[in-house]
Amino acid sequence: MKTDCIFCKITEGKIPSVKIWEDSDFFAFLDINPVNYGHTLLIPKKHYERMEDTPEDILKKIFVKAKVLMEKVKNGTKADYITLSIVGLDVPHFHIHLIPRYFNDGLATFWPTKKYELKKDTEIAKKIIGK
């Protein structure tokens, strides 16, 4: 628990939320600013700032929970599909967005994209791979 973390306060009930589901390790609740109604956030109860700070056993479990919740959110909202998102720049307590999507909801299906200049893709790949 991090005392100045809004999501830690939510898991402890110090800030109200509309709970969707919880167990001993995880908590799921409605985003107060939904992309579409039913937009759910799934978080570990223990505070980890970013995905890369989160232990592997928690990551394995949270993605299995996300899969189960995807079906519940999809069924409950009659969504056509669910988008999972880990934004990384919003609340610094690792969380997964589960966003109900509809084929005609008018939202982007993906981010705006770029084209690689000649050979830039292999340069970037080498930097990522570390060669």
Ligand SMILES: [Zn+2]
């Ligand atoms: Zn927290």
